[in-house]
Amino acid sequence: MRIPDALAVTWAHEPEWLAALPGLLEELADVWGLALEEPVDTPHSLVIPAGDAVLKLNAPSHVEADTEADALARWGGEGAVRLLARDDERRALLVERCVPGTRLWDAGLDEAEVIAALLPRLQVELREPHPFTRLADEADRWAEDVPRWYEASGRPFERVLVDLAVDTYRTVDRSASWLVNQDLHGGNVLAAEREPWLVIDPKPLAGERELEASGLLRNADDVSRWLDMLAGLGLDRERARAWGVAHNLAWAWDEVRHDWHENHVAEARRIFG
Numbered sequence: 001m002r003i004p005d006a007l008a009v010t011w012a013h014e015p016e017w018l019a020a021l022p023g024l025l026e027e028l029a030d031v032w033g034l035a036l037e038e039p040v041d042t043p044h045s046l047v048i049p050a051g052d053a054v055l056k057l058n059a060p061s062h063v064e065a066d067t068e069a070d071a072l073a074r075w076g077g078e079g080a081v082r083l084l085a086r087d088d089e090r091r092a093l094l095v096e097r098c099v100p101g102t103r104l105w106d107a108g109l110d111e112a113e114v115i116a117a118l119l120p121r122l123q124v125e126l127r128e129p130h131p132f133t134r135l136a137d138e139a140d141r142w143a144e145d146v147p148r149w150y151e152a153s154g155r156p157f158e159r160v161l162v163d164l165a166v167d168t169y170r171t172v173d174r175s176a177s178w179l180v181n182q183d184l185h186g187g188n189v190l191a192a193e194r195e196p197w198l199v200i201d202p203k204p205l206a207g208e209r210e211l212e213a214s215g216l217l218r219n220a221d222d223v224s225r226w227l228d229m230l231a232g233l234g235l236d237r238e239r240a241r242a243w244g245v246a247h248n249l250a251w252a253w254d255e256v257r258h259d260w261h262e263n264h265v266a267e268a269r270r271i272f273g
């Protein structure tokens with residue numbers, strides 16, 4: 001089985017995992033009875049269609065994906081792909097295949113309208129115990145990390161972005177326990193038959209509903225229009241914008257290069273307005 005070059009580049013710092021992949025694939029195909037097809041050329045995880053299913057393997061240090069299977073299980077196929085099987089030890093999941101699988105980004109539709117119909121079904125309230133990382137715990141960490149990275153890198157962009165981000169982390173609502181997805185956008189919503197559109201690839205947290213704005217605003221042409229849509233669903237408009245800045249800044253630091261991803265900083269700036 002060919003391992004996509006882009007995947008090998010992204011995870012060059014995890015050579016053991018890359019080397020183990022052919023063996024893992026053989027074992028999983030055997031256990032789950034899969035006829036593996038060609039892998040999708042995607043850099044962040046190994047994604048391989050197999051008949052009516054898609055096999056996905058996440059790298060060991062890709063911690064944001066730790067509870068991807070739990071979110072899919074919680075949704076039970078409502079607005080998201082069904083989880084068919086999971087193997088946590090191998091960091092593998094088997095999900096329903098979307099056919100035709102066109103990304104919402106590429107469909108030439110009003111994306112906000114499609115997302116507005118999906119989001120209320122995906123934002124479910126969680127009861128303890130649940131396996132999801134709490135946004136409040138992440139926010140505590142980001143409140144330390146982001147200013148530290150900013151200083152260490154010689155304050156390479158406007159301070160107002162960091163100030164808003166830190167204020168947002170520090171005011172995190174510790175009692176909120178909505179299932180929210182840090183990576184919801186039109187690239188992770190695929191055309192399907194069981195429902196017209198299904199979400200894939202969640203990076204879940206438990207916390208404020210407004211956090212969900214992060215992925216949507218990161219990829220938005222018109223930030224205001226998306227904020228209007230989110231406000232229409234009952235989210236706080238300015239809090240959604242604030243999380244858009246704060247979360248994208250937290251995700252803008254490259255741990256491998258020890259520097260900022262310029263494009264992510266630019267996205268935070270655009271959302272700030």
Ligand SMILES: Nc1ncnc2c1ncn2[C@@H]1O[C@H](COP(=O)(O)OP(=O)(O)OP(=O)(O)O)[C@@H](O)[C@H]1O
Nearest residue numbers: 040042044045047054081095096097098101200201
């Ligand atoms: N259930 C599915 N049905 C059909 N195609 C899928 C499915 N899951 C993934 N794919 C295809 O594989 C691509 C990458 O999948 P996914 O988003 O889960 O991986 P990823 O590595 O986390 O990607 P990225 O980080 O780039 O968003 C999708 O854009 C889609 O083309």
Ligand SMILES: [Mg+2]
Nearest residue numbers: 187188200201
């Ligand atoms: Mg994706």
